[in-house]
Amino acid sequence: MMLKLSDLSEGFDVVYELSVLTVGRRQHEAFLKTLYALKFEHVVRVEAEEDKDIRFCPEIIADLAAGYITDTSPQDVVIMGVQSSEGSNGKTPLLLAEELGWPCITEVTALEPVDEGHLKVTSEEDGHTAVQVVGVPCVLAVGNAPSSYLRVPTLKDKMKLGKKPIEHIVPNWDQLLEKERDVELTELAAVEERRDAVVIEGDTPEEKARQLYESYLKGRLEKI
Amino acid sequence: MRYHCIIDAYSKDIIRQMEELYAFKSAFLQEAEEGVSYVLCRDSTVVEGLDRRISGSAAAIIAEDYCPEAVLEALGKETALEDLYLFGSGISGNELSVRLAARMKGSSVTAVHGLECKEQVTVKKMVYASHMEGTFRMKKGPYCISLAKGMDRQEPEKGTFHIIKEIRCTDVPGFVVSRKTFANASAGGLDEAKVVIAAGRGIRNRENADYLQETAEVLGGELGVSRPAAMNAWVPMNRLIGVSGAMLQPDICITAGVSGAAAFYAGIEKSKFIVAINTDEQAPIMKKADVVVADDFVPVIKALRELAEQ
Numbered sequence: 279m280m281l282k283l284s285d286l287s288e289g290f291d292v293v294y295e296l297s298v299l300t301v302g303r304r305q306h307e308a309f310l311k312t313l314y315a316l317k318f319e320h321v322v323r324v325e326a327e328e329d330k331d332i333r334f335c336p337e338i339i340a341d342l343a344a345g346y347i348t349d350t351s352p353q354d355v356v357i358m359g360v361q362s363s364e365g366s367n368g369k370t371p372l373l374l375a376e377e378l379g380w381p382c383i384t385e386v387t388a389l390e391p392v393d394e395g396h397l398k399v400t401s402e403e404d405g406h407t408a409v410q411v412v413g414v415p416c417v418l419a420v421g422n423a424p425s426s427y428l429r430v431p432t433l434k435d436k437m438k439l440g441k442k443p444i445e446h447i448v449p450n451w452d453q454l455l456e457k458e459r460d461v462e463l464t465e466l467a468a469v470e471e472r473r474d475a476v477v478i479e480g481d482t483p484e485e486k487a488r489q490l491y492e493s494y495l496k497g498r499l500e501k502i
Numbered sequence: 503m504r505y506h507c508i509i510d511a512y513s514k515d516i517i518r519q520m521e522e523l524y525a526f527k528s529a530f531l532q533e534a535e536e537g538v539s540y541v542l543c544r545d546s547t548v549v550e551g552l553d554r555r556i557s558g559s560a561a562a563i564i565a566e567d568y569c570p571e572a573v574l575e576a577l578g579k580e581t582a583l584e585d586l587y588l589f590g591s592g593i594s595g596n597e598l599s600v601r602l603a604a605r606m607k608g609s610s611v612t613a614v615h616g617l618e619c620k621e622q623v624t625v626k627k628m629v630y631a632s633h634m635e636g637t638f639r640m641k642k643g644p645y646c647i648s649l650a651k652g653m654d655r656q657e658p659e660k661g662t663f664h665i666i667k668e669i670r671c672t673d674v675p676g677f678v679v680s681r682k683t684f685a686n687a688s689a690g691g692l693d694e695a696k697v698v699i700a701a702g703r704g705i706r707n708r709e710n711a712d713y714l715q716e717t718a719e720v721l722g723g724e725l726g727v728s729r730p731a732a733m734n735a736w737v738p739m740n741r742l743i744g745v746s747g748a749m750l751q752p753d754i755c756i757t758a759g760v761s762g763a764a765a766f767y768a769g770i771e772k773s774k775f776i777v778a779i780n781t782d783e784q785a786p787i788m789k790k791a792d793v794v795v796a797d798d799f800v801p802v803i804k805a806l807r808e809l810a811e812q
Contacts, residue, residue, distance in 0.1 A: 334629075334636070360746075363631040363765065368612040369600045376604035381571055381677045385593050387739075396679060403568065404513035404592040406686055411679040422746060424735045458641070460609035464624065465637035471767060471790045473776060483797045487805030490777065494793050498754055498775060499810070502696045502722060 279420055280357055281316060281429060283389045283397075290391040295319050297353065299346055301326050301339055307444050315431035315440040322346065322445040330451055333365040334463045338454050340373035346447065347378065354414040355397065360384060360421055371419035383412065385421030503619045504535040505586040507556055508577070510594045511543035512568040517554070519590040522649055524556045525656035526588065530617040537585060539663065542573055542594075546668050553662065560663035565671035567681065568594065572671035574601055580669070581606050584643040586623065595648035608644035613745075615650040632745060632764035652749025652772065686740055697723025698752040700743055700770055703730035704759020704780060705799065711736040714758060717807045726750065728766045743769035756806075758799035762787025779803070 284294045297320035298313050300306065310321045324342050332338050347353050356378075361368040375382030388400035392411055400409050402421050420426070431440070480486035507523045509516060527534075539560040541549045546562040563576045577598070581587070587602065589595035596612045603610035616626030623645045629636040640647075692698070699718040705711055715725040715737070726743040727736065743750060744766040751772035758779050760766065767790055770776060778791035779799045788794045795802055 366629045368596055372597060372600040373604055376601055381675060384597055402593065404510060404594055405515060406683045408681060408683045410681045413677045413679060416677065422739050422742060424733060424739055460642050461611055462639045463636055464639050467635045469633060469635050471771060473790055473792045475789050475791055476793045478793060478795045483801035484805040486795050486797055487802045488809065490795060491806055491809040499721065502753055
């Protein structure tokens with residue numbers, strides 16, 4: 279979405295400087311270098327400790343991002359995901375916005391430049407789509423945007439730009455983790471969904487379809 | 503403990519919100535003290551026009567259009583530090599619950615499906631892409647939670663809210679220069695469909711998605727898709743099934759080319775009868791369906807369609 283926005287900026291006389299910030303471990307660096315090759319100017323990794331599990335600590339991630347923006351590198355717009363699949367907290371962009379005192383738009387599906395101080399933001403709301411021209415700074419959380427894949431850089435760009443070193447931030451983890459959290463994970467339990475899984479046998483797909491229809495679907499469809 | 507519900511009346515699914523909130527409070531808050539329902543709306547006639555209620559009294563938080571900043575400003579002035587605030591499962595519910603708790607120095611958890619209020623407030627929600635259930639202790643009030651999508655529903659009691667207060671939002675923030683809203687294109691009754699064909703990455707292309715849509719219509723149903731199919735734009739995003747899309751409970755769900763990822767399966771798990779068609783016998787969906795066909799979906803669906811048309 280950021281790259282699309284940057285592409286669109288040419289006709290609007292707006293220049294975007296794209297930065298990426300992630301909290302992660304060293305193994306993520308190979309992927310991060312791809313972002314340099316895609317023309318991101320700054321790629322920053324906040325060093326995550328191997329033995330510290332922060333999957334359920336969205337307030338720490340928001341703290342780190344806010345610290346980077348206020349102390350290290352001021353930004354006009356922050357674009358984030360809505361939630362990770364592991365923690366499923368669904369809170370980080372909202373907490374960051376509160377911490378920075380910025381407005382936040384969630385479920386963003388498209389962005390267009392307007393001018394240096396404004397963006398046109400399309401987002402999903404409950405039951406409708408909102409198209410807003412908003413001033414910066416703001417936090418935007420990306421929702422179900424179709425066709426939003428990370429591009430593959432050219433080999434030339436990979437060779438030319440992919441070797442730039444990743445910028446590092448090493449936070450004081452002891453201090454961050456000491457801070458009392460509002461919500462604490464106390465238990466995790468695996469959930470397994472199972473049904474009968476009766477296998478339909480047959481020599482051909484057509485035979486299987488007939489058995490499926492006659493034995494399991496016909497009666498049910500007639501009742502509906 | 504006292505609890506309050508927040509209802510977003512800017513949304514068209516106000517009845518669903520009320521039914522989910524009512525079922526949740528019936529299941530988990532029988533012992534707790536009922537507070538006020540806050541209804542976010544354009545004017546109080548919306549509240550007056552409701553013939554069902556989920557609490558005796560309500561306060562209308564009124565603004566011309568939905569604006570989270572203005573709502574939070576108004577709601578923050580009403581918030582009691584030790585109370586529980588229940589928000590709906592929609593986009594606004596998640597947003598408002600987290601931001602209200604942050605402003606009031608309380609705690610928040612989104613997409614909650616279970617609650618226990620004893621000495622401490624603990625809640626349950628799905629984590630790890632719906633593979634695990636996490637239990638979370640909330641340490642500070644106000645306790646703000648939003649409900650998980652697809653929760654059980656219960657018809658609220660008949661009657662109208664007694665409106666105790668009208669709060670008008672005046673501090674509309676200046677960062678929005680212009681705003682237009684458009685009603686989302688209908689997903690053709692997917693939410694209420696009795697028969698659903700659920701297609702995944704394995705259907706391979708848009709032409710097959712179109713064919714499945716036609717087949718679903720022949721069966722009197724609707725087509726829904728998993729995330730990869732929606733992200734490839736084979737069908738509109740409003741046909742997405744799963745934790746970030748529609749949570750369905752059809753009588754019959756036929757999956758085609760779906761692997762059965764937990765986040766998708768959550769959207770069909772309440773189906774009465776599930777058929778899985780997949781070439782991969784080891785795909786997770788093949789253990790989560792009532793009946794499975796290990797074969798390519800194209801000839802199977804084609805034959806099914808012919809049989810149904812007969």
